[in-house]
Amino acid sequence: MTALDEVKIGGLGSSRRRVEDNRFVRGKGSYLDDITLPGMLHMEILRSPLAHARINSIDTSKAWAMPGVRLVLTGETMAARNLAWMPTLSYDTQAVLATDKVRFQGQEVACVIADDPYIAKDACQAIVVDYEPLPVVVNPTGSLAEGAPVIRDDKENQPDNVIYDWEVGDKDGTDRAFAEADLVSEIELHYPRSHPSPIECCGSVADFNRATSKLTVYLTTQAPHIIRAAVALVAELPEHMIRIVAPDIGGGFGNKVPVYPGYVAAILASILLERPVKWIEDRTGNLISTGFARDVYLQGQLALRRDGKILGVRMNTLADHGAFFSDAQPSKFKIGLMHSAFACYDIPTAHLQARGVYTNKAPGGVAYRCSFRVTEAMFFQERMVQAAADDLGMDQAEFRRRNFVRDDDFPHRTPFGFLTDSGQYAKCLDVGLEAIGYQSFLQEKEEAAKRGRLLGIGISTMTEPLGAGNSREYDILGIKMFDSAELRIHMTGKALLRTGAKSQGQGHETTWAQIVAHELGIPAEDVLVEEGDTDTSPFGMGTYASRSTPVAGAAVAMVSRKIKAKARKIAAHLLEISEEDVEWELGRFYVRSQPDRGVTIQECAAAAYSNMPDGMEPGLENVAYYDPPNLTWPFACYIATVEVDPETGVWDVLRVVAVDDCGVRINPMIVEGQIMGGLTEAYAMANMQFITFDEEGNCIGANFTDYLLPTSWETPGFELHEVVTPCPHHPIGAKGIGECAAVGGPAAFVNAVMDAVKGTGARNIDMPVFPDRVYQALQTGQDVSGAPPVRAEA
Numbered sequence: 001m002t003a004l005d006e007v008k009i010g011g012l013g014s015s016r017r018r019v020e021d022n023r024f025v026r027g028k029g030s031y032l033d034d035i036t037l038p039g040m041l042h043m044e045i046l047r048s049p050l051a052h053a054r055i056n057s058i059d060t061s062k063a064w065a066m067p068g069v070r071l072v073l074t075g076e077t078m079a080a081r082n083l084a085w086m087p088t089l090s091y092d093t094q095a096v097l098a099t100d101k102v103r104f105q106g107q108e109v110a111c112v113i114a115d116d117p118y119i120a121k122d123a124c125q126a127i128v129v130d131y132e133p134l135p136v137v138v139n140p141t142g143s144l145a146e147g148a149p150v151i152r153d154d155k156e157n158q159p160d161n162v163i164y165d166w167e168v169g170d171k172d173g174t175d176r177a178f179a180e181a182d183l184v185s186e187i188e189l190h191y192p193r194s195h196p197s198p199i200e201c202c203g204s205v206a207d208f209n210r211a212t213s214k215l216t217v218y219l220t221t222q223a224p225h226i227i228r229a230a231v232a233l234v235a236e237l238p239e240h241m242i243r244i245v246a247p248d249i250g251g252g253f254g255n256k257v258p259v260y261p262g263y264v265a266a267i268l269a270s271i272l273l274e275r276p277v278k279w280i281e282d283r284t285g286n287l288i289s290t291g292f293a294r295d296v297y298l299q300g301q302l303a304l305r306r307d308g309k310i311l312g313v314r315m316n317t318l319a320d321h322g323a324f325f326s327d328a329q330p331s332k333f334k335i336g337l338m339h340s341a342f343a344c345y346d347i348p349t350a351h352l353q354a355r356g357v358y359t360n361k362a363p364g365g366v367a368y369r370c371s372f373r374v375t376e377a378m379f380f381q382e383r384m385v386q387a388a389a390d391d392l393g394m395d396q397a398e399f400r401r402r403n404f405v406r407d408d409d410f411p412h413r414t415p416f417g418f419l420t421d422s423g424q425y426a427k428c429l430d431v432g433l434e435a436i437g438y439q440s441f442l443q444e445k446e447e448a449a450k451r452g453r454l455l456g457i458g459i460s461t462m463t464e465p466l467g468a469g470n471s472r473e474y475d476i477l478g479i480k481m482f483d484s485a486e487l488r489i490h491m492t493g494k495a496l497l498r499t500g501a502k503s504q505g506q507g508h509e510t511t512w513a514q515i516v517a518h519e520l521g522i523p524a525e526d527v528l529v530e531e532g533d534t535d536t537s538p539f540g541m542g543t544y545a546s547r548s549t550p551v552a553g554a555a556v557a558m559v560s561r562k563i564k565a566k567a568r569k570i571a572a573h574l575l576e577i578s579e580e581d582v583e584w585e586l587g588r589f590y591v592r593s594q595p596d597r598g599v600t601i602q603e604c605a606a607a608a609y610s611n612m613p614d615g616m617e618p619g620l621e622n623v624a625y626y627d628p629p630n631l632t633w634p635f636a637c638y639i640a641t642v643e644v645d646p647e648t649g650v651w652d653v654l655r656v657v658a659v660d661d662c663g664v665r666i667n668p669m670i671v672e673g674q675i676m677g678g679l680t681e682a683y684a685m686a687n688m689q690f691i692t693f694d695e696e697g698n699c700i701g702a703n704f705t706d707y708l709l710p711t712s713w714e715t716p717g718f719e720l721h722e723v724v725t726p727c728p729h730h731p732i733g734a735k736g737i738g739e740c741a742a743v744g745g746p747a748a749f750v751n752a753v754m755d756a757v758k759g760t761g762a763r764n765i766d767m768p769v770f771p772d773r774v775y776q777a778l779q780t781g782q783d784v785s786g787a788p789p790v791r792a793e794a
């Protein structure tokens with residue numbers, strides 16, 4: 001008998017088609033808004049039109065009087081149940097419904113629950129709120145100015161708008177490195193606000209059953225178990241009587257990690273009315289109130305030796321968190337994993353000083369396709385690196401190569417203290433340079449310049465930490481970061497796998513089954529994968545920060561190995577030999593001395609229910625909780641070439657090359673899809689996505705005609721390449737990939753444009769790099785800032 005062909009049974013390396021697409025492409029997915037329960041009511045939220053105002057009174061009488069209205073909730077109603085405020089994921093508090101003041105445009109002020117959503121919406125309009133406008137701040141400069149209004153005057157010991165001052169790294173050592181430097185390269189940057197904008201907005205259907213005392217909440221969440229714990233704590237309900245179900249959710253990208261006021265209000269409404277209550281945001285609600293990302297300013301410095309060696313790094317960041325500090329991030333890192341910057345470079349010393357402030361904007365800081373500020377970190381890193389190469393007059397590829405951590409230098413301690421464990425950085429760069437035809441492009445660029453054409457090439461190289469935990473260092477609100485998988489092999493050899501992760505479209509139903517196929521030889525099509533129901537799936541921290549494969553995916557491998565260990569004992573029993581004489585090949589145990597005598601994993605499964613050895617517990621199922629020893633460190637090299645029109649500032653992408661090393665690829669097709677999706681978002685962030693604020697705190701970009709999503713029309717083509725450096729500690733050698741291209745991509749595009757306009761003297765144009773900004777840089781030779789406020793007509 002010959003061993004199974006792993007690719008044929010849908011194991012590792014098989015580009016098997018996405019199982020979930022069977023329902024998605026046929027319109028048969030079951031999203032939040034598809035859920036309809038008997039007797040269900042509908043909730044709408046009244047939002048503040050003002051960014052900062054005292055609330056003198058709220059008159060809900062007209063709303064109550066409207067036919068079909070069942071309940072009107074205000075901050076007062078919530079306060080009576082101690083629910084007017086809720087904890088955030090960063091140990092701050094956030095208003096559920098405003099009581100004293102509104103602090104950003106779009107803040108939740110009241111809710112109406114009615115027989116249908118239209119009545120609820122009309123009734124919201126009938127609520128009269130007497131606002132007393134207050135001065136507004138929309139950026140850190142305003143927030144820190146003398147005499148600035150104190151936004152969080154609800155908090156004791158909060159005399160100003162500073163949330164935290166935090167530092168990491170070696171300040172003295174870094175000062176010494178700068179004192180010894182031949183040259184100091186400096187740059188100031190702003191990573192603007194962006195919004196994850198999943199196709200489906202956030203929403204919930206809360207269903208409290210008085211007869212059973214059970215609360216079931218269908219929720220657009222990436223982290224059902226954390227939400228269950230949060231609901232138990234906030235609403236003081238017993239955790240075992242709460243069931244959170246995340247159905248097919250139409251994308252998350254970090255937007256669906258936090259707890260939102262609408263969830264809490266819908267739950268309370270369902271408890272009070274004893275009927276199911278549905279709340280789903282409209283697009284503007286989503287864009288103006290939930291889960292912003294980025295909005296960080298950087299002053300960066302590199303201490304350089306003349307020969308191109310980076311001696312030290314200084315990063316000074318100022319983050320605009322909006323009105324509540326609600327970042328979803330490990331509790332001990334105030335600015336997320338910003339200090340993962342410069343991990344791929346061999347730099348002796350670094351220091352990061354971070355400050356966070358409140359402003360009159362929606363709370364932000366979600367990790368939009370990002371591991372807790374890694375996107376900002378890598379953008380700053382790669383913009384600083386390019387500026388330094390220019391300052392030194394050195395080729396940007398060569399400057400990177402000189403400073404890379406070498407292949408034989410692992411494990412490597414980064415200047416901020418992380419431990420990286422594997423990678424082939426120079427090789428990835430070389431593959432990228434070869435693919436783009438680097439030298440010939442440089443010649444072409446020189447030739448073009450003689451004819452007044454502006455060509456540019458931008459490189460972005462980075463290793464980023466994916467897969468939080470380990471639990472020693474990573475927790476959210478004290479809950480340790482690990483993950484889980486439960487595997488049941490039925491009598492016929494078919495399997496049910498459940499994990500603590502939650503796919504939002506990444507394809508877990510396909511790829512987790514591939515890991516089982518790899519470990520056990522059970523064809524992937526025989527493995528049903530379920531996620532997202534806290535009543536059935538084992539506890540896990542959910543899916544964000546590309547942590548699924550590094551953590552839950554590892555748990556899938558580990559639980560399969562537990563199953564295999566038991567199946568081996570069964571095989572020994574069936575073959576009537578001792579366990580030591582049992583050998584394994586994919587899908588089958590056999591007698592070492594007689595390879596033809598064997599039993600399949602399916603035969604072992606049958607025996608687990610019908611013919612187990614004496615004294616063995618029946619059944620073939622198990623659960624594994626996986627606490628990773630380290631983060632995984634994928635590496636990427638993204639290269640973009642552009643042409644800038646000197647007359648208009650319009651820039652066109654000529655080519656984009658991506659070289660990704662995410663270790664062993666479970667499903668190459670899905671990995672490529674992840675990279676293309678990430679690059680598309682990167683291009684949109686660099687080029688077109690603009691969500692900002694005017695002086696009065698009005699959100700500009702609150703709909704999809706202003707805040708642009710990339711379509712296939714404007715998205716450039718991507719040329720993908722791979723390098724494989726297996727992760728040394730992951731059971732199958734995989735590293736995360738989901739967010740790499742969105743994290744590393746933006747710098748490649750911006751670096752390319754800056755390379756094209758280098759001759760002007762401008763060192764930076766803030767994203768989105770609009771043509772008018774490029775034109776301004778071309779005309780003035782000055783940096784172009786995109787920081788708010790903007791004038792409303794901009």
Ligand code: CDP
Binds near residue numbers: 512545547550674735
């Ligand atoms: O946490 P999230 O699912 O967003 O990100 P991920 O773990 O990087 O995985 C994204 C998708 O790519 C999943 O379907 C993974 O199983 C798949 N993947 C893969 O096939 N091979 C890898 N080395 C990494 C991810």
